[in-house]
Amino acid sequence: MPTNPSAFTMAIGTIAPALAIGIIGAAALLAMARNPQVSDKIQISMIIAIAFAEAIAIYALVVSLILKFVP
Secondary structure, three states: OOOOHHHHHHHHHHHHHHHHHHHHHHHHHHHHHHHHHHHHHHHHHHHHHHHHHHHHHHHHHHHHHHHHHHH
16 A cells, blocks of 8 residues: 555546547547537547546546545
8 A cells, every 4th residue: 555545546547547648639630520510529538538538537636535534
């Protein structure tokens, strides 16, 4: 167990969302490059997917704050 569990929680809890956001962005750019006519719909779907991925990092933040401040 690390000496600071809240820092460990944030480190692990933000790696997956960061990778997911990168993959989502790359896939959206490829899709927009292949079919520019529907780039508006792709961009909206990308923003929604990024928001869902970012929610996981926010959950990790809440857990790390609980670990830090609740004895």
